[in-house]
Amino acid sequence: MTPSTHPLFWRDDALPQVELRYVPDGHKVAYAAHSHREWSIGAILDGKSAFLCADRQHTVSHGDIVMMDPNIVHACNPLPNSPWAYYMMHIDVSWLAGILYESGLSPHIDFYSANMDTLKSEYFYKKFIQLAHCLMRDTCTQKNELNAQKAAMLKSYLVRLFEYLYSENQQRIGRKKPSPPATILAVAAYLDEYYLDNQSIKQLSQRFNISTSYLVRSFTKHFSMSPHAYRLNKRIQEGQIALKSGCNIVDIAQTVGFNDQAHFQRSFKQRVAATPKQYQSKK
Structure with missing residues (x-):
């Protein structure tokens, strides 16, 4: 049986602050510049893409992590004749800020991401894929236990990631373009x-x-x-x-x-x- 090439979306009433998208084949889609209300993180599974985030242009490929602050304009278009597959997760900002605060971190999301739109880290890439697989897994038995496992795994990943972003970016914090008039x-x-x-x-x-x-x-x-x-x-x-x-x-x-x-x-x-x-x- 041929695997579906249609995008899949995971949402769960038990974890309403999170949405996960899996795009197994997006090489024919023309992506317009857009933004999200949520904080976003994704993993490139296959292919290469020109990734425009705010005013910075990157080339991303298999194994890369991409991140977007809320309301940051971005677009990711696959290079000509390249496959294109990825996971993308959108996370409610207030909920994420609460997790960071409970962990002793700053709840201000953009505090961590000055000049950090992409991340090349085998550790965080593999952990994100594991997290995505866990979230999309479903079972008719022990659903409450599975939901608790998903929430714990998600929170653990986010805390470790933001700790890392802080350590990488503390010398660059504050280098943002001026606010609009x-x-x-x-x-x-x-x-x-x-x-x-x-x-x-x-x-x-x-x-x-x-x-x-x-x-x-x-x-x-x-x-x-x-x-x-x-x-x-x-x-x-x-x-x-x-x-x-x-x-x-x-x-x-x-x-x-x-x-x-x-x-x-x-x-x-x-x-x-x-x-x-x-x-x-x-x-």
């Missing part, structure tokens, strides 16, 4: 709240009393995507939340601001590496 932050906050509106760049610039050229240039500089792409990314994030709740896909598309399901599906797949239906199904 107050007006640009206000535009982003407005787009977060009114993501269903379809205001043009001209209308946005008039609302905040700035020129269209300054708005596009400064917003893209600080958020690594245009205002339009930022709003579209927000709609996809809201769509993911609705899909997890089991809502009808056609209704979701309209609710989060898409005129038709086809546009929603195309935009969703470019950012999530799966169709809405595939994402809604979980292992």
Whole structure:
């Protein structure tokens, strides 16, 4: 029997703060720049990819670990004629901060990751694969015991990883690019709240009393995507939340601001590496 090439998603009500994605074959997907609300970590299983994270470009391949802070714009596109397979885990920031605090570490997630988007470590790579296999394992017996094992293994891995990131990055902490100007932050906050509106760049610039050229240039500089792409990314994030709740896909598309399901599906797949239906199904 031929193994499925479709992406698989693991979610469990016993550990709702975590989502795990397995993409066995993503070499035909064109990934658009996007971001996640969660802290993210992934392992490259096969192939090579151009990994853009914020304003840094990397080439990653089998055996590499990639990490993204919350709301950091990134895109990972496989090199021409290269296979592409990976695990990607998204972790609720507040829950993760609590684990770090309980372990005597700083709860501020971005404190650990200055200039650290990729990690070449055989130890952390192998441990992450073991963790992913454990999370995706299921059984009809002793489910409570298995859930406890999954939670313990996950917490142990995260604590060890962040201890390592601190030791590697303590000389580089604070080397971050300047915060966006107050007006640009206000535009982003407005787009977060009114993501269903379809205001043009001209209308946005008039609302905040700035020129269209300054708005596009400064917003893209600080958020690594245009205002339009930022709003579209927000709609996809809201769509993911609705899909997890089991809502009808056609209704979701309209609710989060898409005129038709086809546009929603195309935009969703470019950012999530799966169709809405595939994402809604979980292992």
